[in-house]
Amino acid sequence: MKKAKLTGRIVTPEDSDYEQARTNNNLNNPKYPSVIVFCQKTKDVVNALKWARENNEPFRIRSGRHSYENFSLVNKGLVIDVSDMNDxxxxxxxxxxxxxxxxxxxxxxxxxxxxxxxxxxxxxxxxxxxxxxxxxxxxxxxxxxxxxxxxxxxxxxxxxxxxxxxxxxxxxxxxxxxxxxxxxxxxxxxxxxxxxxxxxxxxINEVSLFSITWGWDDFEVAFDAWQKWAPYTDKRLTSQIELKTKEVGEIVAQGEFIGTAAELKKLLRPLRKTGLPTSIWIKEVPYSKAIEFFDLPSGNQPAYRKRSGSFLERPFPYKAIQRMKEFLAHAPNSNTTIWQQSLRGAVGEIAPQHTAYYYRNAIIAQEYNTSWKKPKEEEQNIKWVENLRQALSPYTSGDYVNFPDRYIKDWHTAYYGxxxxxxxxxxxxxxxxxxxxxxxxxxxxxxxx
Structure with a gap:
C-alpha cells in the first residue's frame, strides 16, 4: 500500500508564519506542534489522518482556534487545521x-x-x-x-x-x-x-435589540429580576446579562427579539421598572446590525484567558446572588465577569436524550470569565474561576462542553449527564x-x- 503524504498548506517550526499558525485564542497553556497542515479539501484531511496513523504521530483537530483549554493543539505532534475549508x-x-x-x-x-x-x-x-x-x-x-x-x-x-x-x-x-x-x-x-x-x-429581516445598564448598588435586584424573567418571557426574545466587577460597577442586560421595538418595550417592563437603571435603549435594526452589535472584537484577540461555566435549572437564591457579588468585589482584574444567557424556549422543547446535548431543562447557561496581561498573573486568575465555580456548585448543574475546564474532575458527567x-x-x-x-x-x- 502506498505511503500517505501530507497535502494542503504545511507549516513547520522552521517557517516564518509558524508562530501565527500555532497560536490559539487562549495564550495560556501554549503548545508547540511539529507540523500544522491547513487542509484545503476533504482529501487533505484524509491524507493527514492516514499520515498521522502510519507514523504513530499524536494529532489534534482545529478550526476556529477557540478551544478554551487548547485541546485543539498538541506538543510535538500534528495539528489538522480545517480553517482554509470555508465554502x-x-x-x-x-x-x-x-x-x-x-x-x-x-x-x-x-x-x-x-x-x-x-x-x-x-x-x-x-x-x-x-x-x-x-x-x-x-x-x-x-x-x-x-x-x-x-x-x-x-x-x-x-x-x-x-x-x-x-x-x-x-x-x-x-x-x-x-x-x-x-x-x-x-x-x-x-x-x-x-x-x-x-x-x-x-x-430573517429586522430584529429589535435592547440594552439596560444598572450600577453596582442594584446588583442583587437587577440580576434577580432578569433571572426570573429572561427564561420565561416571549420565546422570540433571547437575552444575556453580564455582571462586571465592583471596580467597573456595571450590570448590563441585552437581548435580541424577533419582533417590533414597541412589542419589545412592553416585554421589558419588568426590567425597566427594576432598581434605578443608568441607561435603557431599544432599537429596531436589520439583522446584520444585530450580528455586529453582539460580536466581541476583544474576544477574538489572543490573550491569556481562563473560562468555565455551568447551567442553572432553577433561579439562584439570594445567597447565591450575594456569592457572585462577593467574588466580583474581589476579582483579580477589571476584565473579570460572570455572563449568563437565557435558555428554555425551543431549546427546552427537545428531550435530553434526543440529542447528545443533555441540559435541555436548564433555564440559564453561565460562564465565568477572566483574562490577564502577564504570565505571572495566571495563578490568581485561575484560582478565582475555580473558587467561584465551587462556591456556586450547590446551586448549579454540570457544564457546557464548549466551555471546557480541565480542573473539572467529573467532566464526563458535567458535560454529558x-x-x-x-x-x-x-x-x-x-x-x-x-x-x-x-x-x-x-x-x-x-x-x-
Whole structure:
C-alpha cells in the first residue's frame, strides 16, 4: 500500500508564519506542534489522518482556534487545521446551507444574510461553526430557533478506518444516525474530523435589540429580576446579562427579539421598572446590525484567558446572588465577569436524550470569565474561576462542553449527564482504538479504566 503524504498548506517550526499558525485564542497553556497542515479539501484531511496513523504521530483537530483549554493543539505532534475549508453554498428552494467546517461565524452570518436567512449560533465572529455546532451552539436566537445543533441536517466526516486508515462518511437521521445523534452536543474531536455541515435555514429581516445598564448598588435586584424573567418571557426574545466587577460597577442586560421595538418595550417592563437603571435603549435594526452589535472584537484577540461555566435549572437564591457579588468585589482584574444567557424556549422543547446535548431543562447557561496581561498573573486568575465555580456548585448543574475546564474532575458527567454512556457506545463503534483523543475526550468502552 502506498505511503500517505501530507497535502494542503504545511507549516513547520522552521517557517516564518509558524508562530501565527500555532497560536490559539487562549495564550495560556501554549503548545508547540511539529507540523500544522491547513487542509484545503476533504482529501487533505484524509491524507493527514492516514499520515498521522502510519507514523504513530499524536494529532489534534482545529478550526476556529477557540478551544478554551487548547485541546485543539498538541506538543510535538500534528495539528489538522480545517480553517482554509470555508465554502458556503445556500439552497433557498430547500432552505438549507452546506457549510465547510472551517468557516467562522462572521463569514457564515454575512453570507447567509445576503440571502435573507440565518442559523441560530454564537456571537463571536472568529468562532468556527464546526466546534460550536458539535458542542451544541448557544446564541442570541436560541430561544426561537433552538441550538445550532438542533438545526443540523447532515455532516460529512472523516473517520478512522481499520484497512484504509481513513474514510469519508455522511451522518444524518437515515445514515449513521447514531453518529449524527452524538454530533449534536457530543463535542468536537471525539469521533472523527467533520469536513462539512448542512443546516436548515430561517428567514430573517429586522430584529429589535435592547440594552439596560444598572450600577453596582442594584446588583442583587437587577440580576434577580432578569433571572426570573429572561427564561420565561416571549420565546422570540433571547437575552444575556453580564455582571462586571465592583471596580467597573456595571450590570448590563441585552437581548435580541424577533419582533417590533414597541412589542419589545412592553416585554421589558419588568426590567425597566427594576432598581434605578443608568441607561435603557431599544432599537429596531436589520439583522446584520444585530450580528455586529453582539460580536466581541476583544474576544477574538489572543490573550491569556481562563473560562468555565455551568447551567442553572432553577433561579439562584439570594445567597447565591450575594456569592457572585462577593467574588466580583474581589476579582483579580477589571476584565473579570460572570455572563449568563437565557435558555428554555425551543431549546427546552427537545428531550435530553434526543440529542447528545443533555441540559435541555436548564433555564440559564453561565460562564465565568477572566483574562490577564502577564504570565505571572495566571495563578490568581485561575484560582478565582475555580473558587467561584465551587462556591456556586450547590446551586448549579454540570457544564457546557464548549466551555471546557480541565480542573473539572467529573467532566464526563458535567458535560454529558446521562448521555455519557451512549456517547461511549458511539465512540466504541466508530473509534474503537481511540485514535481521536485529548485530555477530556470520550473514551471507548473497552479502554475506560
Amino acid at each position: 458556503i453554498s445556500v439552497n433557498l428552494s430547500e432552505m438549507t446551507a452546506r457549510i465547510d467546517a472551517g468557516a467562522n461565524m462572521g463569514n457564515v452570518y454575512r453570507t447567509l444574510w445576503e440571502h435573507g436567512v440565518t442559523i441560530p449560533a454564537g456571537t463571536e465572529s472568529s468562532v468556527g461553526v464546526v466546534g460550536l455546532t458539535l458542542g451544541g451552539g448557544i446564541g442570541m436566537l436560541s430561544r426561537p430557533f433552538g441550538l445550532t445543533c438542533d438545526n443540523l441536517i447532515e455532516i460529512e466526516t472523516v473517520v478512522a478506518s481499520e484497512h484504509e486508515g481513513a474514510q469519508v462518511i455522511r451522518a444524518n437521521k437515515q445514515q449513521h444516525h447514531d453518529l449524527f445523534w452524538a454530533s449534536r452536543g457530543g463535542g468536537g474531536g471525539n469521533f472523527g474530523i467533520v469536513t462539512s455541515l448542512t443546516f436548515k435555514l430561517h428567514a 446521562r448521555n455519557f454512556r451512549r456517547l461511549r457506545e458511539v465512540k466504541t463503534k466508530y473509534d474503537p482504538y481511540n485514535v481521536f483523543q485529548f485530555q477530556q475526550s470520550i473514551p471507548p468502552i473497552r479502554k475506560w479504566l
